[in-house]
Amino acid sequence: MPMLETGIKNEVEIPPISNTELGKEETPLQLIVKRFMKHRLAVAGSIFMLFIILVAIFAPWIAPKEPFQVYDEFSAPPSAEHWLGTDQVGRDLFTRLIYASRVSMVVGLGAVLIYSIIGTIVGAVSGYFGGWVDIVLMRLTDVFMSFPSLMLILVVVSILGPNLLNIIWILGLLGWPSVARLVRGSVLSLKHVDFVKSGVVLGLSTPRILFQHILPNAIAPILVQATFGIAAAIIVEASLSFLGMGVQPPTASWGNMLTDAQSLTVLTSQPWLWVPPGIMIVLVVLAINFIGDGLRDALDPKTLK
Amino acid sequence: MVPYIIRRLLIAIPVLFGVTIVNFIIINMAPGNPVDMYVDPNTSQELLNLRKEQLGLNDPLWVQFFHWLGNLVQGNLGYSFSTYEPVSKVILERIGPTFQLTFLALIIGLIIALPIGIMSAVKQYSKIDYLATGTSFFGISIPHFFLGLGLIYIFAVQLQWLPAGGMSTLGSEDDFFDKIKHLILPVMVLAVGIAGQYVRYVRASLLEVLGQDYLRTARAKGLKEIVITNKHALKNALIPIITIIGLEIPFLLGGAVITEQVFQWPGMGQLTIQSIMSRDYPTLMALNLLTAFMVLFANLFTDILYSFVDPRIKYK
Numbered sequence: 104m105p106m107l108e109t110g111i112k113n114e115v116e117i118p119p120i121s122n123t124e125l126g127k128e129e130t131p132l133q134l135i136v137k138r139f140m141k142h143r144l145a146v147a148g149s150i151f152m153l154f155i156i157l158v159a160i161f162a163p164w165i166a167p168k169e170p171f172q173v174y175d176e177f178s179a180p181p182s183a184e185h186w187l188g189t190d191q192v193g194r195d196l197f198t199r200l201i202y203a204s205r206v207s208m209v210v211g212l213g214a215v216l217i218y219s220i221i222g223t224i225v226g227a228v229s230g231y232f233g234g235w236v237d238i239v240l241m242r243l244t245d246v247f248m249s250f251p252s253l254m255l256i257l258v259v260v261s262i263l264g265p266n267l268l269n270i271i272w273i274l275g276l277l278g279w280p281s282v283a284r285l286v287r288g289s290v291l292s293l294k295h296v297d298f299v300k301s302g303v304v305l306g307l308s309t310p311r312i313l314f315q316h317i318l319p320n321a322i323a324p325i326l327v328q329a330t331f332g333i334a335a336a337i338i339v340e341a342s343l344s345f346l347g348m349g350v351q352p353p354t355a356s357w358g359n360m361l362t363d364a365q366s367l368t369v370l371t372s373q374p375w376l377w378v379p380p381g382i383m384i385v386l387v388v389l390a391i392n393f394i395g396d397g398l399r400d401a402l403d404p405k406t407l408k
Numbered sequence: 409m410v411p412y413i414i415r416r417l418l419i420a421i422p423v424l425f426g427v428t429i430v431n432f433i434i435i436n437m438a439p440g441n442p443v444d445m446y447v448d449p450n451t452s453q454e455l456l457n458l459r460k461e462q463l464g465l466n467d468p469l470w471v472q473f474f475h476w477l478g479n480l481v482q483g484n485l486g487y488s489f490s491t492y493e494p495v496s497k498v499i500l501e502r503i504g505p506t507f508q509l510t511f512l513a514l515i516i517g518l519i520i521a522l523p524i525g526i527m528s529a530v531k532q533y534s535k536i537d538y539l540a541t542g543t544s545f546f547g548i549s550i551p552h553f554f555l556g557l558g559l560i561y562i563f564a565v566q567l568q569w570l571p572a573g574g575m576s577t578l579g580s581e582d583d584f585f586d587k588i589k590h591l592i593l594p595v596m597v598l599a600v601g602i603a604g605q606y607v608r609y610v611r612a613s614l615l616e617v618l619g620q621d622y623l624r625t626a627r628a629k630g631l632k633e634i635v636i637t638n639k640h641a642l643k644n645a646l647i648p649i650i651t652i653i654g655l656e657i658p659f660l661l662g663g664a665v666i667t668e669q670v671f672q673w674p675g676m677g678q679l680t681i682q683s684i685m686s687r688d689y690p691t692l693m694a695l696n697l698l699t700a701f702m703v704l705f706a707n708l709f710t711d712i713l714y715s716f717v718d719p720r721i722k723y724k
Contacts, residue, residue, distance in 0.1 A: 144541070144545075245423045245704075246423055246426035246427050246430055247430070248703070249423065249427050249700040249703040250430075250696060250699070251658060251659050251661065251703065253665055253666075254665060254680055254696060255696065257665065258434060258692050261687075263437070341551055341553075342551060342552070345553045345666070346669065346681065348684070361553065364557050367565070367572070370560065370561055370565065371565045381551075381557070384554060385549055385550050385551070385554065388550075388551075389545055389546060389549040392545050392548060392549055393545060
């Protein structure tokens, strides 16, 4: 943590002006980008994710068929008409595979955005104010960290009803403790740094010190944690949907496309039903994890010179 | 040491209390109440109200909470809605299979992860390191249900070497090899994820230690590289790993939910899913509480263990 201060202080002490003055001096951002580009797997992951996000956004234009349209042949193997075959109801699987990317992206980004905001606020308040506020908030964090996430999520989903919006909210409202601890740690080490103290001396308001001076310098670990969090949220959504406790058909999700494979006949004789969505989950989660690893290396202040 | 343990136990009490409150609130968000589920639909409304009054369901929520907490402290977890057996009995039957599965997976996962993680750190940025990094991320990224289905497809359906699910073949429950055969696939699924994770941890932890001064001294003394890594560096690098293992054991139990469902393994994870499907709230409540208690206990245990393994840590 002490290394974190020095590394991040650089970012503050070198305003963009120094760039023009010194000519070829690299800004921290340029340095981070350069270091990220060195992580080949992370670059490959970024390109792949860009592709998937474009597919998700433009799904209606890309998909060859309609996702809910039922065709004559059900459980048909791949053909020129249906590239990946049709499911047990007779819907085009390739189209559904494309549309399902939307579910994964929305759940991953939505849930992580919600819990990152909650976690950041809780952690920042806890670390900055200390005292009984800190004690109460940290015990609350302990309480929420005590429940194994998947089990608690399953129970809450079963009570509130399984649907896309509920899953985003539940993942968002239960995921904040780890972010809160992370932010609290950063804030604790940053609040004794000179530029923060001078802010206090200048009489800046507490929210301004917290949100304009401390948090921008604590953003790196949050960003890394959030990236891995997106991957984890996508897996949780897929698992819930697989169990029938997540996104409900007819809406396609990579997880619920695998539900039918729990029956041995589908598993054995119709692999086109369950292999493609499974591979999509693995590829997307893998790509995001690589990006997270690349970001961690690129943002690590220990090696930021 | 002893004052430290006592202080930790005292901190655990409010957290435990919080866990029970959260659990109670969540279960109470569920629609309906136990009386609606027990009695047959022909019972008159007056009788229903009377029964509710007797069970204390008309009391304010906080009264109900303390009533329930009182029963809990006496070890009375209530009765399962679906089997009408005491919840404690239902859960007790399921703990054994889950422990078998998860601990075996943890041990095998660690046996795979340790050498790979060490090699990956010692030969940082080599081809071996990139291969290990790629594979370990693959292990982390593949969802349990997809890996499970894939393994069933290959080893149970195509090759027919191993059973597709369950804990034993009907009629040969005492056969040791039969048990092992049933364990292999689900243990593999869990072990792949665990190994992937721990390769990352071991690598990071060892890299951190390898850069330290005392190892430069060891090198300057002319010690062989293999002695430096295995004797001097590894000891310190493994300390944080112990913590992670301790903290993750309870989460492993939760993580087995999917695997148990895919392989029809009669453990706590499968019980969770079954209880959710049958809206068996007393069982769910007890399962959630039990796992939360295990998390708290594991945290405490790891902290204490830590001070034994690492003499640099002094608790006051």
